[in-house]
Amino acid sequence: MTDVAARRPTRASVTPDVPALDSASSALPEDLRAAVAELLLTLADDEFVQGFLDSEWTGIAPMLEEDVAFSSLAQDEIGHARAFYALRSALTGEDPDELAFGRQAEEYRHCRLLDHPRTDWAFSVARRYLYDTADHVRLGALAQASWAPLGQLVAKVRREETYHLMHLDAWLRRLAQGGHEPRRRLEAALEQLWADALSPFASPAAEATLLEHGILAAPMAALAERHWEQLHAVMAPLGIAMPSTPPDPSVGRSRDAVAAGFAWLWGEFTSVRGSEPGATW
Amino acid sequence: MIELSAPQGARLEGPAKLATRTTPLRSVVLAALAEVSDPEIPGVSIVELGLVHRVDVGPGRIRVELLPTFVGCPALDVMRDAVGERLAEICPGADAEVRFTFDVPWTSDRITPEGREGLRERGFAPPVGDASAGALPVLPIAQCPYCGSRRAALENAFGPTPCRAIYYCADCRQPFEQFKSI
Numbered sequence: 001m002t003d004v005a006a007r008r009p010t011r012a013s014v015t016p017d018v019p020a021l022d023s024a025s026s027a028l029p030e031d032l033r034a035a036v037a038e039l040l041l042t043l044a045d046d047e048f049v050q051g052f053l054d055s056e057w058t059g060i061a062p063m064l065e066e067d068v069a070f071s072s073l074a075q076d077e078i079g080h081a082r083a084f085y086a087l088r089s090a091l092t093g094e095d096p097d098e099l100a101f102g103r104q105a106e107e108y109r110h111c112r113l114l115d116h117p118r119t120d121w122a123f124s125v126a127r128r129y130l131y132d133t134a135d136h137v138r139l140g141a142l143a144q145a146s147w148a149p150l151g152q153l154v155a156k157v158r159r160e161e162t163y164h165l166m167h168l169d170a171w172l173r174r175l176a177q178g179g180h181e182p183r184r185r186l187e188a189a190l191e192q193l194w195a196d197a198l199s200p201f202a203s204p205a206a207e208a209t210l211l212e213h214g215i216l217a218a219p220m221a222a223l224a225e226r227h228w229e230q231l232h233a234v235m236a237p238l239g240i241a242m243p244s245t246p247p248d249p250s251v252g253r254s255r256d257a258v259a260a261g262f263a264w265l266w267g268e269f270t271s272v273r274g275s276e277p278g279a280t281w
Numbered sequence: 282m283i284e285l286s287a288p289q290g291a292r293l294e295g296p297a298k299l300a301t302r303t304t305p306l307r308s309v310v311l312a313a314l315a316e317v318s319d320p321e322i323p324g325v326s327i328v329e330l331g332l333v334h335r336v337d338v339g340p341g342r343i344r345v346e347l348l349p350t351f352v353g354c355p356a357l358d359v360m361r362d363a364v365g366e367r368l369a370e371i372c373p374g375a376d377a378e379v380r381f382t383f384d385v386p387w388t389s390d391r392i393t394p395e396g397r398e399g400l401r402e403r404g405f406a407p408p409v410g411d412a413s414a415g416a417l418p419v420l421p422i423a424q425c426p427y428c429g430s431r432r433a434a435l436e437n438a439f440g441p442t443p444c445r446a447i448y449y450c451a452d453c454r455q456p457f458e459q460f461k462s463i
């Protein structure tokens with residue numbers, strides 16, 4: 001291939017971003033538009049924040065393979081976030097970059113599970129396992145969404161997440177069965193995280209609208225219940241104790257105060273953009 | 282799936298002649314797309330990888346829809362630009378639109394037999410399993426592209442690009458990459 005940069009065409013002839021929407025397929029009833037836009041923001045923010053948490057391991061993971069793996073996971077998640085932000089932008093007219101990098105820390109709508117700082121490797125594995133398994137259940141309830149652009153994107157994302165699930169399942173078992181220190185660290189991490197384990201299922205404000213129009217296949221509370229049962233099925237054979245009563249998934253995505261862990265991460269991922277506002281590259 | 286090769290007689294007859302056109306033959310567009318390589322796997326074309334979803338040629342316009350292998354593939358912009366440039370070369374007067382779509386998920390089953398051979402020749406094991414069947418076959422198996430051995434161990438499901446995994450061949454002792462089943 002010859003030098004691409006030297007033969008760059010005028011951008012005006014090329015659609016500037018993915019995914020593009022056909023006007024016909026993007027038609028949504030007015031009341032549903034806002035509900036879907038809100039849902040997309042939560043999906044995008046979750047993937048975006050998880051992706052940046054993953055990228056924190058680039059260069060310092062406990063082994064080279066995990067350096068590569070977590071960098072690749074980060075790339076996947078931020079790619080998913082980009083697509084969800086772009087889909088929301090198609091509905092609201094917002095700038096996807098502005099959504100991703102231009103908001104104040106308190107305006108992000110990621111779940112509370114992702115508020116915790118990176119901490120140690122066992123903590124990152126435990127949190128990512130809880131997030132991936134919850135996300136899998138949630139995406140399963142969106143894969144048949146009546147709005148084709150969302151259902152199609154989710155179908156594609158789910159295929160990629162299969163690899164994430166496989167990887168984190170292997171790591172959970174490795175730490176659980178890895179002897180004294182890994183086991184102790186894993187249990188300590190889970191102990192901190194159980195309270196937020198169902199937070200990815202915080203009900204969107206317009207959940208009834210999403211259910212009524214066939215965007216979401218089941219209420220978030222039902223998905224949370226299913227997820228908790230599946231966690232039991234994995235943890236019990238490993239001898240890992242779970243709280244006797246599941247945490248309340250209805251705890252929302254807005255916060256009175258920005259969590260310290262996220263405040264730090266937000267400062268990191270907005271720092272380059274903040275260093276030269278308005279710059280393009 | 283689009284047709285994979287241009288019919289006989291549809292070869293380019295030279296840019297000078299084509300430059301006067303505003304509406305190219307569909308077969309010319311397909312032949313041009315077959316010359317665009319995946320930027321991360323030089324030598325294997327986007328047609329062989331099954332990335333071309335739809336080609337629509339109308340009066341004075343060309344519309345090409347591509348399927349991303351991975352949602353976050355960083356090569357998407359490069360591919361879109363490369364296709365746009367190639368279209369501008371074969372038909373400078375046409376209004377060319379290149380876009381990515383998720384209308385159907387790209388799966389590794391879309392890679393053509395020629396594409397699989399092209400991957401192997403360049404040291405990439407082609408994907409295994411039937412990715413279009415219900416559950417995704419995440420199987421830690423691959424055939425070594427160098428010696429053909431099936432005694433290869435998965436070293437890392439995550440490689441240098443989102444679409445590639447790293448294996449090690451127990452027979453020829455060569456690390457290699459596999460294009461993932463997805």
